[in-house]
Structures are given as C-alpha cells and as structure tokens.
Amino acid sequence: MSVRLGINPLTWTNDDMPSLGGDTPLETCLSEGKQAGFSGFELGHKFPRDPVVLGPILTDHGLSLVSGWYSGELLTRSAEEEVEALKPHLHLLKSLGAKVMVFCEVTHCIHGERETPLSHSPRLSEEGWQTLIPRLNQVADYCLEQGVQVAYHHHLGTVIETPGEIERLMEETRPSVGLLLDTGHLVGAGGDPVVAQRKYADRIVHVHCKDIRQEVLADVRNRDLSFLDGVLNGMFTVPGDGYIDYVPLFKGLKASDYAGWVVVEAEQDPAVAHPLTYARMGCDNLKRFCAEAGLQITE
Template identity: 65%
Template sequence: MSVRLGINPLTWTNDDLPSLGGDTPLETCLTEGRQAGFSGFELGQKFPRTPDALNQVLSDHDLSLVSGWYSSQLLERSVEEEIEAVESHLQLLKQCGSKVMVFCEVSHCVHGDQMRPVSQRPHLQDVDWPRLTEGLDRVGAYLKEHGVQMVYHHHLGTVIESQADVERLMDNTSDAVGLLLDFGHLVVAGGDPLALAQRYASRIHHIHCKDVRFDVLKETRNRDKSFLDGVLDGLFAVTGDGDIDFLPALTHLKNEGYEGWLVVEAEQDPSVAHSLTQARLGHKGLKQVAERAGFQVTD
C-alpha cells in the first residue's frame, strides 16, 4: 500500500489564533513545506480560493492539494442550506484534484474561544443525533456524486469529540460519511486510535498524525484549560516529537488497504517552534513510522 505525506499550514500560521504566524506569507509556507519533503498541503486561510489561482500557486511549488477544512452547521440550518453553503468549497477541492473533504460540525463549538475550556464543549442530546447523522448522510452523498469523499473530523471542543461520539456517528451513518482519524484529537479526548482503526478501517479515508506531549496534556486537564491555551503551552507536536505511539493503528490500516494521505498537523507557536525545523522533523518522523508500518511512501 502506498501513501503520500502532506502537511497542514498550522506549522507556520494559525487560523484559529491569528497572532501565531500571522505575518508569515503563504510563499514561505509552501517553499519550506516542499523543502522539508512534503508533496502536498491542506488548505488554510491564506490560500487562494479560486481553482485557477490555487492550482497555479501549488504547481509553482510542485505540490498537490491534500484537502481542506469545511465548517458544517447542520444543527442550525437545513440540509439544503448546507449543500448550498458547501458548493464553492466542493468545486475548489474537486477542480484542484483533492479526493476528500475535511468536514466538521461546528455548531456551538468552543475550540476557537480562548476563554472557554474544552470541558465546556457541547454535547448532543438524543433527540439531536438523527438530525446530524441524517444530514451528514445526505450531504456526504451529494459530495460523493461529485467525486469527493466526506471525511468527518472528530475535533476537541465540538459535538463529536470522544470515542463514544465517533462510534455513535459511524454506526448511524452510511459509507457516504467517511472518517478522518486524527490521532491527537482522539488521544486528548481519551480515545484509542487502534480501536477505531480496527472497527472502522473501511471508513477511514484520511489521517492526521498529530502528536501530543503527555506532560502538557496532564497540565491542560488539571487546570481545565481551553484548546487554544493548550496550543500555546505546546500540547501538540509534529509526528514523532510527542508521546503517541502511531505504529499499531497505522500498521492495522496498512494491512486493511489504506491508501491516501498521511498528514502532519501540529498547532504550535512558530516563534517558539521554528517552522522549517518542525516541518523537517515532522516529515522525518512521519516517514519513519509509515515505513515501519509497511507503507510505501511516494512523492
């Protein structure tokens, strides 16, 4: 099985906390990402949002488009409104060659609020679950008709955070709803990446290899901190620079036929964690663990 290694621009500039790398130009992100060895990027706010312009800037750096985040509000608007809202993003991904859309329900989320701890994240009541799962099925089917697979991103501070949340979501949706396995978000939420990999291998179409520093995690939990304060404290790390053991889940997914992207995604303060140094470290760590899991890494 072959995989490609991509990176998220969070290593250079943070969309949720613009003070981190706010002055870093896109040109720097792309140049250094390619120098570090990555063959693709996920989107961030500094990227062009028209297919021609995005294709050109990526081509100039010999890079591919991995995917791009989409903020869903299915708990607050109709499926028809959601499909209308997602259309331009869908066309951008499709026309720029991406096969997956990172999809996350952000209604009532707290991860972007530095004053609210992750413990105050929203929880779905039983009556709300059908609205979300049925809506995801319908939007996922629409995306699939256009050749793009929805990959749901379980995310700290949102309605789908814990392993139990992910399992309930997967068990009540169709294959139109794929899963993005994010190691870091799952581990911080107390989940087990191997258990999800074993249960939903056929539904996992995208992987974020976000690493976590367990000593910072302990402090974040003990002091009931916000997601963004955790970022500032150094909670997240590039692959191999934290304490997560990626090998068991990645080996299982390789044996189950996973092909696609493995992505380094690490929210860090670039004034503390030098971006190019971190990108190179993340590429080295991710390539090593991918090859140990049995994957063939291609450019």
C-alpha cells in the same frame, strides 16, 4: 497500496488564532513544506479559494492540494442549505484533484474560544443526533456523487469529540460519511488511535498525525484550560515528538490497504516551535514510521 505525505499550514500560521504566524506569507509555508519533504498541503486561511489562482501556485511549488477544512452547521440549517453553502469549497477541492473534504460540525463549538475550557465542550442531545445524522448523510451523499468524499473530523471542543460520539456517528451514518482519524484529537479526548483504526478501518479516508505532549495534556485537563491555551502551552507537536506510538497504527493502515494522505497537522506557536525545523522532523518521522510498518510512500 501506498500513501502520500502532506502537511497543514497550521505549522506556520494558525486559523483558530490568526495572530500566530500572522505575518508569515503563503509563499514561505509552501516553499518550506516542500523543502521539508511533503508532497501536498491542506488549505489554510491564506490560500486563494479560486482554483484558477491556487492551482498554478501549487504547481509552481510541485505540490498537490490534499484537502481543506469545511465548517458544517447542520444543526442550524437544512442539508439543502448546507449543500449550497459548501459548493464553492467543493468546487475548489474537485477542480484541484482533492478526493476528500475535511468536514466538522461546528455548531456550539468552543475550540476557538480561549476563555472557554475544554470541559465545556458541547454535547449533542438526542434531538441533536436525530437532526445531525440524516442531514450529514444527505450532504455526504451529494459530495460523493461529485467525486469528493466527506472525511468527518472528530475534534476537541466540538459535538463529535469522544470515542463514544465517534462510535455513534459511524454506526448511524451511511458509508458516504468517511472518517478522518486524527491521532492527537483522539488521544486528547481519551481515545486510542490503534483501537479506532481497527474498529473503523473500512471508513477511514483521511489521517491527521499530531502528537501529544502528555504532561501538557494533563496540565490542560487538571487546570481546566481551553483548547487554545493547550495549543499555546505546547500540547500538540509533530508525530514522533510526543508519546503516541505510530508504528502499530501504520501497520494497521497497511493491513487495511489504506491509500490516502497521511497529514502532519500539529498546531504550535511558530514563535516557539520553528516551523521548518518541526516540518522536517514530522516528515522524517513519518517516513521512518512508514518504513518500519512496511507502508509504501508515493510522491
């Protein structure tokens, strides 16, 4: 089994705070990502959403479409309404060969609100759980029937953030709901990626690698700062530049025959963290970690 290495355009231009890298064209993101050594990109807000337009652009750069974020609103609309809402996104992913959809329930989320501290992350009531789970199952079943699996993204500042919330989500959803394991978001919420990988090995269908600068995370928590302030202060960085130990995680992925994408998704201020420099660092470190773990890479 082997993995492919991809990157998210957050390295160059930020979706939650568009002023970060706002002047950076898509061409720069793609050319520098390829130059850094990556085989594919996730979607960002500067990407065309018509597969007829985007496909040739990616092909010209020798890149594949990895996946793309979808903002779910299942707490406020039915599964049928959600399916209708996601069809264009699903069509784009399916048309360009992506096998997973990055899905996150964003009702009441606060990660895009700079003035709202992470301590105010929304929590699901019992009624909320009873609403979310069957609707998510239904949406995930539909996507899987279309050839694209939901990869649920636990995310700081959303209703599925903590290890306990991830555990309940995995226990109560059907196998059609895959898990996106995000190292930075998990550590930021008090979890352990190695423990999570072992626990949910058969559900993990996508992996995001962002590292954590431990002292910045501590400062964000101690001063009760927001997610965006954490990003601006340098809480996240590329794998190998923080304190997360990736080799045991990758050994676990190898043992479980994981064969999906491993994606650098490390939002920083591009004016502070030079994008090409950090993209190269992230790719080189991922290759080193894979080699140490015996995890094969394909282009």
